Amino acid sequence: xxxxxxxxxxxxxxxxxxxxPIVMIGYRTFQHGVAPVWDALSSPTxxxxxxxxxxxxxxxxxxxxxxxxTTAWLIARHKMPLPWLVNAMIxxxxxxxxxxxxxxxxxxxxxxGWFGTYLFxxxxxxxxxxxxxxxATIFVSLPFVVREVVPVLEELGTExxxxxxxxxxxxxxxxxxxxxxxxRWAVVxxxxxxxxxxxxxxxxxNIVSGNSVGQTQTLPLFVNDSFxxxxxxxxxxxxxxxxxxxxxxxxxMTTLSSRRRREASL
Amino acid sequence: xxxxxxxxxxxxxxxxxxxxxxxxxxxxxxxxxLGPSGGGKSTLLRIIAGLETPDSGTVLIxxxxxxxxxxxxxxxxxxxxxxxxxxHMSVWDNVAFGLxxxxxxxxxxxxxxxxxxxLVHLDGLAHRYPSELSGGQRQRMALARxxxxxxxxxxxxxxxxxxxxxxxxxxxxxxxxxxxxVDTTTIFVTHDQEEAMEIxxxxxxxxxxxxxxxxxxxxxxxxxxxxFVMGFLGxxxxxxxxLVRPHDIHVSLAPDAGGHPAVVERLxxxxxxxxxxxxxxxxxxxxxxxxxxxxxxxxAVGVGDTVHLTASPTTGPLSAVGVSTPxxxxxx
Numbered sequence: 372x373x374x375x376x377x378x379x380x381x382x383x384x385x386x387x388x389x390x391x392p393i394v395m396i397g398y399r400t401f402q403h404g405v406a407p408v409w410d411a412l413s414s415p416t417x418x419x420x421x422x423x424x425x426x427x428x429x430x431x432x433x434x435x436x437x438x439x440x441t442t443a444w445l446i447a448r449h450k451m452p453l454p455w456l457v458n459a460m461i462x463x464x465x466x467x468x469x470x471x472x473x474x475x476x477x478x479x480x481x482x483x484g485w486f487g488t489y490l491f492x493x494x495x496x497x498x499x500x501x502x503x504x505x506x507a508t509i510f511v512s513l514p515f516v517v518r519e520v521v522p523v524l525e526e527l528g529t530e531x532x533x534x535x536x537x538x539x540x541x542x543x544x545x546x547x548x549x550x551x552x553x554x555r556w557a558v559v560x561x562x563x564x565x566x567x568x569x570x571x572x573x574x575x576x577n578i579v580s581g582n583s584v585g586q587t588q589t590l591p592l593f594v595n596d597s598f599x600x601x602x603x604x605x606x607x608x609x610x611x612x613x614x615x616x617x618x619x620x621x622x623x624m625t626t627l628s629s630r631r632r633r634e635a636s637l
Numbered sequence: 638x639x640x641x642x643x644x645x646x647x648x649x650x651x652x653x654x655x656x657x658x659x660x661x662x663x664x665x666x667x668x669x670x671l672g673p674s675g676g677g678k679s680t681l682l683r684i685i686a687g688l689e690t691p692d693s694g695t696v697l698i699x700x701x702x703x704x705x706x707x708x709x710x711x712x713x714x715x716x717x718x719x720x721x722x723x724x725h726m727s728v729w730d731n732v733a734f735g736l737x738x739x740x741x742x743x744x745x746x747x748x749x750x751x752x753x754x755x756l757v758h759l760d761g762l763a764h765r766y767p768s769e770l771s772g773g774q775r776q777r778m779a780l781a782r783x784x785x786x787x788x789x790x791x792x793x794x795x796x797x798x799x800x801x802x803x804x805x806x807x808x809x810x811x812x813x814x815x816x817x818x819v820d821t822t823t824i825f826v827t828h829d830q831e832e833a834m835e836i837x838x839x840x841x842x843x844x845x846x847x848x849x850x851x852x853x854x855x856x857x858x859x860x861x862x863x864x865f866v867m868g869f870l871g872x873x874x875x876x877x878x879x880l881v882r883p884h885d886i887h888v889s890l891a892p893d894a895g896g897h898p899a900v901v902e903r904l905x906x907x908x909x910x911x912x913x914x915x916x917x918x919x920x921x922x923x924x925x926x927x928x929x930x931x932x933x934x935x936x937a938v939g940v941g942d943t944v945h946l947t948a949s950p951t952t953g954p955l956s957a958v959g960v961s962t963p964x965x966x967x968x969x
Binding site: 530531533534535536537538539540541544548549552553555 | 735
């Protein structure tokens, strides 16, 4: 009896804390049928917000994959100077509140910031455009790919790369034909986490985007706006949409990781 | 392909892996680099392959200095102790890898890979993945992969170290036959003296980052340059303060001139061989003598008897026989 008490109390805790609120959003969204939900989500403001969020994710993922895999390789192969410092820096976005990250980007690209002074002088708009949103989002989601790939690369070791080298492979051939296929699940896992984070980022984006309706408003900002302007159906609908997308990403991730385990156990 | 290694030194942090190592390997030979683990033998092999850069010294392949040539340009086949199989590729793709990266025409790749898989007896398993193979099969695949690019020099780093005894025995005989068939120069690293003795033409004994001795298995066994080589290449026992092979001791019941008197403590019958353990009359550590069953029967010796032990003349000091030594090589 005692051994079941612990596991069921934890199960109840998770259900109450995580599952019930999400179910409640679903319930509230469809409380008055499907028509109002469809109206709310098909409004130009909502569709633009969704499009912008997808665009930001589409920029953020490849940037963080290329940067993340390269960084991870340099760390795992001990080619990085000051490795402890690099490690700490990469973990920074995890440790910092996104609002602070947003403020940091703002101070840099604002009218009086280091980059901002130059950019404004040359009429290049960054702050309060999709560019600033992309920069802030890349910052926030930077650690995921690196964190996923480093341990896999370390476990992989260098023997396969050395074997490829002795067999006559160039560095690029060795990387794309031997290293990358061996770490592909870690990369996919990192991509999924990065995408989920980029799609849902609110705090940092809220500060650097200007939150201009129909222009620099992402889906999470739209949810927040609708909520504060007493448009509950729009807020719930968009909120549910975000939750559903995240859920799909999570389900995708779980299937991928179970596939990864199966492959590893072959 | 002949190899000349000249005054090679390599240090990892504070550890001297190799210190002024000079070695000559003739073309077409099967050479064993033998020594205890941590002695520097793998480092030597990896420097010859180009996987490690020496701090000083040179490596010449066929007289050409390749010390600064990248591993991929040395035309070498390398087999790793833990196979280094490309885990996401099938057996077939593993073997074909070296040919593919060299942009070999497809029909030629197909022919060559099929031939090699037959040679290593894996032709039925071409579509399996490395994780679906046994250790021995994986190592044969790794060998086929190394041979695919037709290397004139084949290097093997403890190739059978991770395998169980029976498979190891099979593979080492098979490696000898393979070496004779494919016409390469082969160097393999091992810490197993039996493995080295059984299949190699030449043995280089490395210990503490230095070459202790190089020569044929018989030269090293019969005329070791020092106690380390003698002890590493076979069983030894101490008779009157001198290391001798247990089978090189003559046992007599009659007191011989210069014989060491000892009392028989134990007689262990091991089938054809009988081991006699005797304690010197004047004290000291026990002496082990290896005799045939017939010899023991003819002697009619029993526990408690006093025997007289003499080193029989088959073992001679190296200097008296005139075998070439590393120091002699350097002088010339």
